[in-house]
Amino acid sequence: MVPELRMTTPVRRVISALLTDPAAEWYGLDLMRDAGLASGTLYPILVRLERAGWVSSHWEDTDPVIEDRPTRRRYRMTPLGVTDARREVALLRRQHNRLTGAVIGKAQRT
Secondary structure: OOOOOOOOHHHHHHHHHHHOOOOOOEEHHHHHHHHOOOHHHHHHHHHHHHHOOOEEEEEOOOOHHHHOOOOOEEEEEOHHHHHHHHHHHHHHHHHHHHHHHHHHHHHHHO
């Protein structure tokens, strides 16, 4: 059974970053920068996204000695993740627009 994915603001920020180029392979550092999250927030979200089937990951096939840096883990959205993430982002956008429209409409009536 796939665990339910709660669409918190940090999760939304990560999937929004991933959706800027869903076919790309991302490094954690790039995602931290683009999502504006610290590693202690980002990596647990990536684990949850992977468990939900939205993201796949693998260790890059490089020699850390030759590259003169540690091996990196790469993350990529799955086709299911792209579809579900786009649907969730659209739903959140509709909800936000409905709420802000209601607030604006209420303010204009008063």
